[in-house]
Amino acid sequence: MKTNIINLFLSLFSVVILSSCSGSGGFNMFSDSEDVKLGHDVSAEMLTNQAEFPVFRGDPSIRTYIDQRIFQQILTSPKIAKRSVYDYKIELIADDNTLNAFALPGGNVYIYTGLLKYLDSEAALAGVLGHEIAHAEKRHATQRMTKYYGAQFLLGMLLGSQPNQIAEVASNLFVGLAFLANSRSDEDDADNYSFEYLKDTRFYPGAVKFFFEEMRDDGTVSSKSNKVATFLSTHPDPVNRIAKTNQRLQGAGIVIKDWKSNDANLFKNEYAANIKNKLSK
Numbered sequence: 001m002k003t004n005i006i007n008l009f010l011s012l013f014s015v016v017i018l019s020s021c022s023g024s025g026g027f028n029m030f031s032d033s034e035d036v037k038l039g040h041d042v043s044a045e046m047l048t049n050q051a052e053f054p055v056f057r058g059d060p061s062i063r064t065y066i067d068q069r070i071f072q073q074i075l076t077s078p079k080i081a082k083r084s085v086y087d088y089k090i091e092l093i094a095d096d097n098t099l100n101a102f103a104l105p106g107g108n109v110y111i112y113t114g115l116l117k118y119l120d121s122e123a124a125l126a127g128v129l130g131h132e133i134a135h136a137e138k139r140h141a142t143q144r145m146t147k148y149y150g151a152q153f154l155l156g157m158l159l160g161s162q163p164n165q166i167a168e169v170a171s172n173l174f175v176g177l178a179f180l181a182n183s184r185s186d187e188d189d190a191d192n193y194s195f196e197y198l199k200d201t202r203f204y205p206g207a208v209k210f211f212f213e214e215m216r217d218d219g220t221v222s223s224k225s226n227k228v229a230t231f232l233s234t235h236p237d238p239v240n241r242i243a244k245t246n247q248r249l250q251g252a253g254i255v256i257k258d259w260k261s262n263d264a265n266l267f268k269n270e271y272a273a274n275i276k277n278k279l280s281k
């Protein structure tokens with residue numbers, strides 16, 4: 001018993017040390033393969049809940065196009081280290097009233113048809129997908145879970161009392177999707193990586209801000225609709241994120257464009273022809 005208490009203390013102590021010294025990387029109690037397993041568990045759970053996460057059953061060429069033309073393109077960036085470790089995959093959720101996208105740990109990325117209908121360029125979509133890939137790649141969700149559940153995990157490990165902790169945590173967190181609520185610093189981190197990944201593609205690298213600019217310009221961002229409430233609950237601070245992205249562009253010596261630009265590296269016509277118009281049918 002005494003040994004257990006000492007071990008517990010040492011373990012808790014090391015968690016404090018690791019989490020306070022680790023900076024933005026952060027200490028993570030999950031292994032990469034546990035991130036993948038957790039993501040698969042949650043995605044299996046989502047399939048059983050078609051009321052909340054209806055799988056898109058329209059024209060299958062839309063998903064294929066987004067996957068091949070945009071998602072896989074971003075994944076070719078050499079800055080994505082877990083390409084062959086994580087199960088990077090894109091799925092569409094058939095919900096026209098939700099302006100959102102999210103990534104599960106381990107690389108499953110979900111995008112709502114509401115967001116696809118709202119955006120107007122491949123670059124804007126690439127910006128969002130780069131951002132979501134960064135959440136998975138940088139393991140923001142399991143880092144947050146580590147902070148929250150850390151002590152409980154250690155206790156369980158020491159006492160050997162909770163063999164199915166990951167499954168338990170997955171089901172707890174799934175209720176209300178609490179783990180999707182990203183912190184401001186995670187959002188900033190993900191925007192920065194989206195910018196970095198897109199630099200390695202044919203898309204305009206600042207495009208992660210296009211979604212926010214469009215929302216700002218049409219007043220969506222200040223409205224009280226459910227659409228935006230859902231979005232803001234998982235992606236805080238859109239206006240500040242525009243300014244941050246402009247700073248990054250300036251710092252890298254890249255011309256500042258906004259979502260209204262018609263330049264070729266936004267791929268607006270392609271987006272309309274292959275995604276937006278097909279969704280409206």
Ligand SMILES: [Zn+2]
Nearest residue numbers: 182187190235
């Ligand atoms: Zn985010």
